[in-house]
Amino acid sequence: MQTLRSHNCSELNMNHINQNVTLMGWVHSKRDLGGLIFIDVRDHFGITQVVIHPDSPFFSEASSVRQESVIQVKGNVVKREGAINSKISTGEIEVIASHFMIESPSEILPFPVAHNPKQESEDTRLTYRFLDLRTEKMHRNILFRCNVIRYIREKMNSLGFNEFSTPILTSSSPEGARDFLVPSRLHPGHFYALPQAPQQFKQLLMCSGFDKYFQIAPCFRDEDPRADRAPGEFYQLDVEMSFATQDDVFNIIEELMIGLFENKQFSNRKILPLSHYDTKYIQNNLRKFPCIPWHDAMDKYGIDKPDLRYSLEMQNVEETLEHTQFAIFKSVIEKKGIIRAIVIPNAASQSRKFFDEADAYAKEIGLGGLPWLAVKDGEWKGSIAKQLSESEKKALGNQLKFENSDAVVFIVGNEKLKTQTAGGKIRNYFADKLNLKDPNVWAFAWIVDFPMYEFNEDDQKIDFSHNPFSMPQGGMESLKNKNPLDILAHQYDLVCNGIELSSGAIRNHRRDVMKKAFEIAGYSESDVENKFGALWNAFAFGAPPHGGIAPGIDRMVMLLLNEPNIREVIAFPLNQKAMDLLMKAPSMVSGNQLKEIHIQTKTL
Template sequence: MVKDMQGRTHTCGALRLGDVGAQVKIVGWFDNLRKVSKNLGFLILRDYYGVTQVVIETEEMMNIVDGINYESTISVCGTVRERSSKNAALPTGEIEVVPEKIELLGKCRYNELPFQIARSKEADENTRLKYRYLDLRNPAVKDKITLRSKIVADLRASMIAHDFLEITTPILTCSSPEGARDYLVPSRNHPGKFYALPQAPQQFKQLLMASGFDRYFQIAPCFRDEDARADRSPGEFYQLDMEMAFADQEDVFAILEDVLPPIFAKYGVYHTASAAPFKRISYLEAMEQYGTDKPDLRIDLLVQDATACMADCGFGPFAGQTVKAVVVSGFEGTRKVIDKLCADVEVQSGNKAYWFKVDANGDFAGGISKFLQERKAQVTEALGLKPGDFIGLSAGKKSAAQKTAGVLRKMLGAACPAHMKTDRYEFCWIVDFPMYEIGEESGELEFCHNPFSMPQGGMKALEEQEPLEILAYQYDLVCNGVELSSGAVRNHDPEIMVKAFNLVGLGEDDVKAKFPAMYNAFCYGAPPHAGIAPGVDRMVMLIAGEESIREIIPFPMNKNAQDVMMGAPATVEPKQLEDVHIRIEMPKKEENA
């Protein structure tokens, strides 16, 4: 029972048969009215907790509710009675309230709403986001936000139970190379200088380890000026940020393997989650066997290398390229279905996909089969083909062929229920990432993942191995093909740190200038430490079974990083710009020739 300043005795989800005869006061939103006659109608009152039917049985009471628009807030005082026509689908479906008094609390001044509350998810996204406060009144939408709150509460409780200390870190900080664009905040007191919103609490949590704290966590807000995706919200997101002193990779794995599966199993749309230990896959193995560093292990298909048996088959796109194959049994798609699948693969990967089939007699048919007839035995043996198999193919430079094959594997798995266990959460660790890579844009040696990671082999590896062969103690946690987080064993040795940055063209002075606090702190004796930061938004999205991350964020931005409800980003007054020493010069529009 809830009592509050409005005198509410019960919520709209609380009344049961045991309350029959009670005098009650309920409050909420005027959801609907089914009017039978001028003195009979059935009003639905809705609040956060549920709905209750209110029976209008007098012309006087009908005149009152007739003058109230839907979605106004009202209070109803009356008597609970048993319903003659019960609704088993509702927790309150055995009772109704006969009103003695109905009072308007908050008037909805519009006769028409932007969308029906119960069907708000059918409206276009920008309309939903503009009227998000109405969208959130839809119980189906509200439930996802409630679910998020429960998950965060359980995550927090579990971390505390594992002896982690919750510590908040600064929001206004210094720009740091985390791999995405910063949101910059101009300083009023320091003309020409800027704060940055943190892309992650990376340096602060490492400094906490150097400060003598043993286990840290927070539900951390992070800010990155990047484009939206289905699994990424632009601007702002939250992560379960954690760090452990005197710890290595195994210690981090043990914590998350204990914390996450129970929460996924408890709240998830699927009630089965991987038990510890999670499968571990090296980065190179993941790219070879799954075509991606975030494999969906619910799919039992693997990528095979077909370069030796197909690159010189006479098919132009294969000549001199890496060729990858995904073999699937039980795929009976028509030519139209296959063409659409190949088109979708090209859209997602940026590269063409090819195919052929093995018919009931063991002969190759369709797609590029005519180029393979003379080497049928070789191809059949190399790929382990049998009658009825469908073979999806990709070709190009190794990385491109792998990526395309990975998309093929994912789509073919989704198209073949026999090859995909959809009713579970499959976790895995991707480990042994390369420390360095050649940047696609720069063509120069760059850090592959996190510049603060410890190279495997330490200083010896940096001094004696080829940079592209050095592996790092970096790891990703993946669930059902979604990357939940990246983590690493940190580089806590200033000498190793300087050497690691030397290889990408930065000297000791550059390291000191870019990371002064961390460099100096480590010079005073730092513990070996490791951490990780699973994305809260992505976790809740997976647990709720939603395709878009915006469904589980209370007030998300749209795909263009706009808050259409609040009108952000927006212009500001000239005086505000003057206070922070900013002058705006808009790009000049090109005149038509």
């Protein structure tokens, strides 16, 4: 039983009339109306209006109290004499104060917590994050996040998964992002690393005979900040399953995502049905989400996390234009470059300025420009209408199936990947300009069949392109007989509305495959044994086929709340410069602290 308060600030209603109550909370707002003082008292749960009469012995104290001071009020519950406030649960009643005490006074606020019409600078908000978290929006966001995590945890338990905790101090990994290193006091010159992910630990749990693992896992990566990525640390739903195929993993995650994203507690949007997508990406209705090969995603959407709420697919028109005499197209075709076309529905009536602005944007992102055609009332127009023959325009119309009033833009370049990526940006540009992104739907998709390897131009060598612990498609036979750049991996991403929510893979579980896969990327057997000794040893004693995935908690909450910045859904984030302005981290440490851990600093 609580002794400091009898009720919270959302509990009181008409059923409490004439009861004496004790409330505690923050001064949300204060109004002096003709001698009466009205104070809205706020706590975690809600707001209650308190009335202070002028003959009260504490009237002067109440009249001078600042907003955000913590107060205790005792009094009698009565029906409101003024207008009922239907926006709050206590809006029919008020408390006539018989006791008033300032428990903790507030200084002048750096920004208003209640009724703040403007957004403060992010640095100010993060410096006073404890105040920022009192605002209605941020308080709601963080509680929303708590409820999402609670739902996920309960769902995973119901699906037969067991929750594990894995170490925070571990060894440095040579793959992925930069590690955060922690010097060892007991072992001079040696370092721990904070885990970029519990990757090896969860695989070792599978090798230890546990069948299904999950964890709401903290991950640490020394990366540059982005709007959808928190610098330093983030949380993910880490999942691993033994004796599992790719479809087994997909089944679990689809059930989780459908339950989460169509839950009325979290969202009023609907997931787009499979009928929305090309039938070639539907796996005989085994999947709830389409499965799009990585190569197709890059060729059609110019990105491996496409927003599928709208079409605007890139189409290959090189064959249709193979005999063109238009100099720009002809040169690209001769140099084995690429030409992709995007049909913009009903855009023929757009002004010349509309296409000129798009052309300027194309140049900003590295294209030579943005050639375009349109058909309106049976007449061709556009920047290259006179450069293409009538037969070429007719052939393009037949291939692209664009109709009267449509326009088509061309993505042209000699470097395939660079041009595809630019095409993806053009696609997104027109979707934003024409408001094609439906705000009422979730468009999920699996991106599958990632390349196992890529060529590192800087180092002139073969590198892993995704996850080095993945099983190559075709296993050892592929590693021995295929060009490494043609080998696909059992790797997959889950994307939603253009946001990558998760990466995962069916893991390699055999030592011989591990040795050969790393050998192709330039690692000797001793390198693998030294750097990944735990897995190397575990694979020698009977490892089950296993696979998993790790959806980002922060990104899912950001999507569900429709927040543009991931820092809006994290209680205590770092800022864009990877600094904690509240706790003043990173910070200098004393010479004695450095001496204890055998570290000397050097000013460059």
